[in-house]
Amino acid sequence: xQHTTVNDCKIIDIRKYTDNRGYLSVIEGGIDIPFEIKRxxxxxxxxxxxxxxxxxxELQQLMIATSGSVHVTLDDGTEKKTFVLDKPWKGLLVAPxxxxxxxxxxxxxxxxxxxxxxYEAEDYIRDYDEFLAYKNS
Ligand code: TYD
Numbered sequence: 093x094q095h096t097t098v099n100d101c102k103i104i105d106i107r108k109y110t111d112n113r114g115y116l117s118v119i120e121g122g123i124d125i126p127f128e129i130k131r132x133x134x135x136x137x138x139x140x141x142x143x144x145x146x147x148x149x150e151l152q153q154l155m156i157a158t159s160g161s162v163h164v165t166l167d168d169g170t171e172k173k174t175f176v177l178d179k180p181w182k183g184l185l186v187a188p189x190x191x192x193x194x195x196x197x198x199x200x201x202x203x204x205x206x207x208x209x210x211y212e213a214e215d216y217i218r219d220y221d222e223f224l225a226y227k228n229s
Contacts, residue, residue, distance in 0.1 A: 094189025160201025
C-alpha cells in the first residue's frame with residue numbers, strides 16, 4: 093500500500109529568526125512542511141521506556157525535540173534509519189507507512205509532533221508482522 097521508504101523521511105532546518113532577544117522558530121503548514129497541520133501533540137516526562145512501536149498508514153508528521161533530545165528510528169520494512177533530534181530547529185519529516193521507535197530520551201525532553209490528520213485509531217498499525225504484510229501488499 094504505502095511504498096514509501098526511509099529515504100522519503102528527512103531532517104529539515106526549521107526557519108529561525110535570531111536577534112539579541114534570542115531565537116524564534118516558525119512552521120507554517122503547507123509552506124515549511126508539505127502538509128496542513130491538523131493536530132499537535134507532545135511527549136514529555138518520558139521515563140526510561142521507549143515509545144512509538146507503531147506505524148501510520150496515511151499520517152504525515154513532523155517531529156521536533158523542542159527541548160532535550162531523542163533518537164527516532166524509522167523502518168520501512170526493508171531499511172532502518174536512526175535520526176537524532178537534539179535541536180529545537182531540527183524537524184524530522186516522517187512519511188506515511190513508517191514503523192517508528194523513539195528512545196534515548198534525555199531528561200526533560202519535550203518531543204512535539206505536528207500531524208497532518210486528526211487522531212484516528214484506524215490509521216495505526218501496532219503489530220510489526222501486520223506492518224510488514226501491509227508494506228508488501
Ligand atoms: P500512543 O499512540 O500509545 O502513544 P505513542 O505515540 O507513544 O505510541 O498514545 C497514548 C494515548 O494517547 C492513547 O490512549 C491514545 C491517546 N492519543 C489521543 O487520544 N490522541 C492523540 O492524538 C494521540 C497521539 C494519542
